[in-house]
Amino acid sequence: MAEQKKMVDDITAMDEDFAKWYTDVVKKAELADYTSVKGCMVIRPYGYAIWENIQKTLDGMFKATGHENVCMPMFIPESLLNKEKDHVEGFAPEVAWVTHGGEEKLEERLCVRPTSETLFCDHYKQIIHSYRDLPKLYNQWVSVVRWEKTTRPFLRTREFLWQEGHTIHATAEEAQQETIQMLNVYADFCENTLAIPVIKGIKTEKERFAGAVETYTIEALMHDGKALQSGTSHFFGDGFARAFDIQYMDKNNTLQYPFQTSWGVTTRLIGAIIMTHGDDNGLVLPPKIAPIQVVVVPIAQHKEGVLEKAQELTDRLAKFCRVKADVTENSAGWKFAEYEMKGVPLRLEIGPKDIENNQCVIVRRDNREKIFVSLDELETRIPELLEAVHNGLYEKALERRKEMTYVAHNLDELKDIADNKPGFIKAMWCGSRECEDRLKDEATVTSRCIPFEQENLGDVCVCCGKPATKMLYWGKAY
């Protein structure tokens, strides 16, 4: 569409330095700021408003599928964390410990939750005795702490906000279904609310969550060709139940171990939004979670009637969308650039000439198209345009993912793509851990997922040449 002239010289161009572009957008769009604790960020009002909109939609989807919200404590006694072997081994290296209460040393140190499986298990043990107590479909919106070595706003912080669903069921089948259902909820949310296309699949054993029997994932591709794991859903089998000794009496009066799941998405989704839709002018927000969907910019606002008209339109729009009028004394050009940087999906310009003609100018953030709209048609046109921006963003992201997805038939081909073409690589795989490790060493790619939508790209493993069992997505990940 309109040429993308770079007007915000404050933001580093994507092509020049993608990492710097990312942090520029985070700071300049006032999403988050650094604090005096490494890896802990302030989520500023504009960024938090995005999170609140994410929460609102997802929480509705959780409730609609029968889940209830709860809240667990933030501390886990060391002995409790240690109960499931794989789980503790997975998380021990990155937990923060509380060792003192005031000046007194604690009898047993407490870990600040990195995830809450153990707390839910401890609780389930108390409340589940009969098949009549099952299932329990719980979720919580909290923050967790993982003491990461290197940190980046939203993508990897030491404390982050998330939701963690934890469910417990009488049968493995029911738990499996739950795991898949929630993966679908996430995929649906990413595509239909965030306009981010995702690939649904299963993690390899190597990439599996600590303590899980199976980990399902949605993987998205960022602007720079790196993959971002955007949500996971785990099937635990009865492993946690056995480790925590959770049992229930079934209809035949026999003790049984129940089956569990957990699933989560985090504030990392905000990073995904930035890196999927953003451009050199800054943030581009999908309309459904944009804190401001339409910004009203009065033109020549000192002239008579302009401010009044702008306010009148704002009041009208407020009835059906999130709207803000900017009546500050900054120049119109300044406002244009400012709200583009902040990713507001639609800008409505209203000036003396427009008022004369009973019209306004609406500009789309995603493609900068300027559209003259009669003031009589705002109630129908604006929702249409918001929808059009959503679809435009989704299509653009999907198109880019297609362009950046490659097929490799042998190791040399794969290495060549990995070195020269950022993006996903589809390749056949024999299923062995050795080949997975080797590709990581030699091509510096990790397996992203075994997609549900399998394709037959050949009969042999891209790495060892032995018969292949699956097609995998490979890539460099955040």
Added chain:
RNA sequence: CGGGGUGUAGCGCAGUUGGUAGCGCGCUUGCUUUGGGAGCAAGAUGCCGGGUGUUCGAGUCACCUCACUCCGACCA
């Protein structure tokens, strides 16, 4: 946690052989402007990331530490 880079006004940066801190933007006030980051004038703003040394004297030199950042290893 290993290797590099950077910390000076809100932001971006200068600061010479060590001598007590400057520029641009932004901010405040006034006037003129207003359909793509306006112009002029007058102002305000500093624990030079923190600590310890060397020195008559440290933004500057040495050592330690903290944070940010990039590249690896680890992870949502």
